Amino acid sequence: MRRTTARLLTGAVGSMAWVGRALLAIILICAADSSGAVERSRTGEFDVRPGGLVHSHSETLGEHVCTFTYASQGGTNERWHMSVGISEDNKLFSCSVWRPQGKSYLFFTQFKAEVTNAKIEFANGFSQAAVDGHSDVPLKEDEYIISENTVTHKVGSFRSELSKLLIVARTRHDEL
16 A cells, blocks of 8 residues: 555544454454464564664564564563464465553664565554553554555654554455
């Protein structure tokens, strides 16, 4: 989805519809029965490490990869999760990166999430993730940039708070 198209969806109705569909897709993908021969979802844990150095974490599912690259400052290591999933019809690939405690206390100087073999249809970042009665707090539109297969911070606008990132992408199988 082009950035201009993504911006058109930011109206209250359009945004809520897309968020609802994206979250439903993520739930269905993650809840898919993985007892069959094909693995449909996977969740990995990793430490987000402060210190200003650039670090990356990736999860692979079949031919699809999601890579989260970041640099942060302050505090100590935080345990984060990354879930990737593929829909049963192989048309949607999802990637979610989040801090299970809901709010990160690290100061992110940069971030980028990249998916391979898929084209981003929906993406959203959050400064706080929903947990313990708290709601998701979305980043402002001007804090990040969505391209065909990346979501990245926008230099000069990103306020350095990140606790969750969601991506739903259409796989190349759908374009055949």
